[in-house]
Amino acid sequence: MTRKSEDAGRSTIRDVAARAGVSASTVSRVLGGVYPVSASTRSRVLRAVRDLDYVADARAKAVAGVGTPTLAFVLEDITGPSFAHMAYGVEREARRLGHLCLVCTTEGDVQHEVEFVEMMRAQRAAAVILVGGSADTPEYRERTRRMADSLASAGSRLVLCGRPPLGPGAPVTVIEYDNEGGAYALVAHVLAQGHQRVLFLGGGADHTTAQGRERGYLAAHRARGLDPDPALVLHGDFTRDSGHRLMRGAMKQGLEFTAVVAATDMVAAGALTALHEAGLTVPGDISLAGYDDIPFARDLYPALTTVHVPYEELGRLAVRTALGRTPEHPDEHLLLGTHVVVRNSVAPKA
Amino acid sequence: MTRKSEDAGRSTIRDVAARAGVSASTVSRVLGGVYPVSASTRSRVLRAVRDLDYVADARAKAVAGVGTPTLAFVLEDITGPSFAHMAYGVEREARRLGHLCLVCTTEGDVQHEVEFVEMMRAQRAAAVILVGGSADTPEYRERTRRMADSLASAGSRLVLCGRPPLGPGAPVTVIEYDNEGGAYALVAHVLAQGHQRVLFLGGGADHTTAQGRERGYLAAHRARGLDPDPALVLHGDFTRDSGHRLMRGAMKQGLEFTAVVAATDMVAAGALTALHEAGLTVPGDISLAGYDDIPFARDLYPALTTVHVPYEELGRLAVRTALGRTPEHPDEHLLLGTHVVVRNSVAPKA
DNA sequence: TCCATTTCGGCAACCGGTTGCCATCGTGTT
């Protein structure tokens, strides 16, 4: 037991210096590694560091300008499988690039979001990544624009990931994935199986991600010369419960359809259960498709035909783009492609 | 456009002071809010703050001892549904208590874990929460003990969540959930349906969470006077693919069983798909049960009978306990109960 | 009118690091 008061609390660089019989600057230099220090001094210092179990205060280093950069990730709910994957991508890439990663979930509360972004500005975060669709209102644009400006003026960066862009001139990085295109391809595939009346279980009517997917649904119909019955597009949110509720409602209401396209796999999962509960088989009686290709999609029964979205890649790209932006191309806008993955939940119309 | 060079970069408290014609101390006091400042000075300062869009540097405040506390959360993979829920609980509670929340995924790499904990010590994090089972080796204990000590000596705290505890004397907070008890109840339920040969799809043989669940499986058999066939307990990991692979292997090998208990719902999902692929019905031909009660469990077909683990609560408790510990009871050790939730995947033996 | 008491705000030290600059020391060269 050589330790006594030493481990009573964090020790400072001066404590180390005193113990090694040198000045604080020397300790700093030994630890920094570049400045020339004689072997004997170095070993004495390192000895003291070990004895005291010293670690330099990262915050103090940051103030002095040599800290570990930080990056923040804001999403509504980390519990959703797709965003969890995005979080994974963000965290991995951040770590690869030597950044620390702060997380905040907002539970959809705009106030939380604004406050958190302000905190991140105070933390001098290198970038703040905002994830997930939203209503594209003037209020949204103004608020987001304000966040973008204040981050930019502090040398930081706002990244919009799967969120409505702000129009030209805003200092933001935008990364989107192709909701409309994916939905178009998916619905085209369903229609190609001969289905004429396909129910659409959508998300919020003003939610841009939901809108994109709905547009794809509509466009695919038109491309085949079909005019979809407006009664067939329902609105809810992106949860499993919404899918379950909407599906039950549709059946109770006596709507006619032979296929269902859900705005997300979660919605599809709820819908599938509702279908099963009603004694219907999929795809025998009804075909079903989802969107997102969450890992569970293939373990539903039947395995769900869906649209793959490269969420993890999206997250990685978000941090890479935000951190690696060049003065020439300050405001990048990326659009990632998606592709449909055909499994067993869609069958030709009987 | 009143702004010019102002938004070129972050402004300091001295910039604000200069613009308001006061000293930095006064600005600090106005922003602090408690110290008496005349109305006119205050408004001038606030004006300058708004003009410059000034936010105090959180790192500098931290060095001065008035920062926002931080807390870190380390897990193997945020993509797993159960741990994502725990992360959610941690983040929520951290936010409620005014803490920032850093996240790190280790992908099972011990080295990452150690390095990250060291960074967190440097960040002066209030607590570091380590999540997820592990092999309980001497090497594990020593390494973890070392992390616990060094955090404790820095005034921080290590929290082990669902991880093997370290034995008495280690400065850690331990929060566990009852793996053995839950598995016991679940398997008892299965056996009560008349099944005699129930296959166990386990996790890693040295993984403590997996071991606990396996012990419960064994104990439930013994309690009924049964002696389980060792050939019926298989080992893999906690992934969907492991369940799928193990299940296929068991069938190919011609093992006889009428029920399957999987170590996690993910494993159960993979097993279910394998069963379906083999043309078997659940629970008609084979009964199946999982563990964790992830949200998707009820959307599998049939809805999965499983054991509910209060993951979100676990996360919340972890931060509350770590932050709220008292000098009298420094090292708490909590064990949360679990309960089985009966759905449709287990039926009486034909 | 003068003094006592608040009210208000600035100086300077401090938090825990980093780093530019300079003094010192030892060594090699002529």
Place this chain on the structure above:
DNA sequence: AACACGATGGCAACCGGTTGCCGAAATGGA
């Protein structure tokens, strides 16, 4: 033996805040 020079390591200023302490101004009372 005198001199130059590179290798070391300390002093002090700085990063961007907070706060104890003290003096000046303003206010109130006698």
